[in-house]
Amino acid sequence: MNKLIDSHIHLDLYNAQEIGLIMKGVEAIEALISVSFDLNSCKRNLELAGTYKKVKPAFGYHPEQPLLDEAEVQKLFRWIHHNHEKMIAVGEVGLPYYSRKKYNIPLEGYIELLENFVKLAKELDMPIVLHAVYEDAPVVCDLLEKHSISRAHFHWFKGDLVTTERIAQNGYFISVTPDIVYEKEIQTLAERFPIEQLMVETDGPWPFEGPFKGQMTHPYMIKESAKVIAQIKGVSIDQAEKQLNINTRLLYAL
Known part of the structure; x- marks a missing residue:
């Protein structure tokens, strides 16, 4: 049985009972990259990584919230520097697309x-996990290329x-959520993007529709995503799962 990696989950946002259920039922999941929302989230993800070997934490500040003041920024960056050997990436960071649309x-x-x-x-010398969609993405690409x-x-x-x-040519990776099972926009994106730079994620506990409606978002849902990617790319499920695993291991040096 091939093992997959949930390349983006907010494990710290689940309650203790949900985390217990998830971690007891992830035999087919090799690792979970748990990204952080703020400093408290970073600390919680570090705790979870200490408890569960499959949890690989990323530290950052989610952009869909008010900006930190300078003292708070310095406190967060000092903490990350102090704990950087225990993290796998910088993230989740990016630009506030949805907040900007709502609040200008x-x-x-x-x-x-x-x-x-x-x-x-x-x-x-670590990967960076980005929240950058639609017209924000070129701005982020500019920054990545600049540095x-x-x-x-x-x-x-x-x-x-x-x-x-542009993202593909730069050798960057994208990940798709379980909405690829029922969203044409995401299916088209996967069709256009090289399979060698694709990954799967849940972004849990974010809930999904279609066949997942009413369910707690679980890492096992990425198995369904892999099936759809296999169909889109015209390869076997086995080939797709192996490639998705290779991609994530390569990016995150697992």
């Missing part, structure tokens, strides 16, 4: 904070064809 907030401070995270990833970043992960990516090709 300015981008400037978020770009500055993201650039600091890009510099951190460069300094630590010669070679290992980047655009999670749950959505964007235009030009940006999609």
